[in-house]
Amino acid sequence: MKKLSLLFILLAIVGTTQAQVQVGDATLPSTVTFSGEDLTINGAGMREKFFFDIYAGGLYLKKKSTSASSIAAADETMAIKLHILSGMMSRSKMESALRDGFKKSTKGNTASLDKRINTFVGFIKDEIEEGQIYDIVYEKGKGSVIYKDGVEKGYVEGLDFKKALFNIWIGNNPADKGLKNEMLGAF
Numbered sequence: 001m002k003k004l005s006l007l008f009i010l011l012a013i014v015g016t017t018q019a020q021v022q023v024g025d026a027t028l029p030s031t032v033t034f035s036g037e038d039l040t041i042n043g044a045g046m047r048e049k050f051f052f053d054i055y056a057g058g059l060y061l062k063k064k065s066t067s068a069s070s071i072a073a074a075d076e077t078m079a080i081k082l083h084i085l086s087g088m089m090s091r092s093k094m095e096s097a098l099r100d101g102f103k104k105s106t107k108g109n110t111a112s113l114d115k116r117i118n119t120f121v122g123f124i125k126d127e128i129e130e131g132q133i134y135d136i137v138y139e140k141g142k143g144s145v146i147y148k149d150g151v152e153k154g155y156v157e158g159l160d161f162k163k164a165l166f167n168i169w170i171g172n173n174p175a176d177k178g179l180k181n182e183m184l185g186a187f
Contacts, residue, residue: 026056026083035139037062037077045182047175049088056083057169059183066184068170072163079137080169080183087130094128095121101168101175113164116156120144120165123153138162 021028023044030041042065044058060079065071071078102110102117110117123146135147143157144165167174174180 021058023056023058023083024053025085028056028058028081028083032060032079032081032135034079034135034137034145035077035142037140039077039079040064042071043183043185045176045179047082047179052088053085054089055085057081057179057183059170068167068172068180068184071170071184072166075140075159077138077140078166079135080166082134082136084128084130084132084134089128091124091127094124097175098124098168102164104173104175105164105167105171107173110164113161116158116161119154120146120156120161124148125153136165138166 019030021030021041021044024046028041028044032039039060039062042059042061044056046056047054058081059071060081061071062076062078098121099117102113106113126148133149135145135150137145137147139145139155143155144162145155146153169175170180170183
């Protein structure tokens with residue numbers, strides 16, 4: 001009986017550790033669900049600046065892939081999870097990073113996206129604090145949605161917008177090349 005109890009405890013521990021991914025001081029779930037669709041972590045890494053861990057980021061897909069262009073172009077539900085790890089990430093710094101990211105991901109051709117970029121950035125109204133979690137989700141049939149700590153803040157329509165948004169992290173000129181490579185690496 002003791003052996004059976006010990007085996008059960010061991011299996012419970014192993015099952016629990018496989019359900020999460022440790023990235024620095026952040027623990028990201030290995031699966032998430034949005035719009036009733038289950039997504040699996042494709043890869044995860046750390047966004048660092050001046051040797052400080054700013055946030056842990058994870059890319060979640062229906063099916064694992066290493067093709068950034070295919071992921072960005074796909075009209076299917078997917079997500080990027082950002083677990084804020086530093087007080088250095090403020091609302092204004094996030095806004096600036098998103099705007100700069102859109103310029104880089106579109107090679108400066110944001111004219112058709114500017115109104116939607118302003119709307120999307122406007123969903124980040126409150127100051128950002130350490131420990132908060134932002135989910136940037138493309139929900140097929142709805143658009144690009146931003147969640148803060150599990151609460152929807154708003155969404156923007158358009159596959160073209162989604163492509164530019166996801167390319168901030170996984171495009172040819174990403175915010176952080178190391179993070180891009182980690183997001184595209186399968187676990």
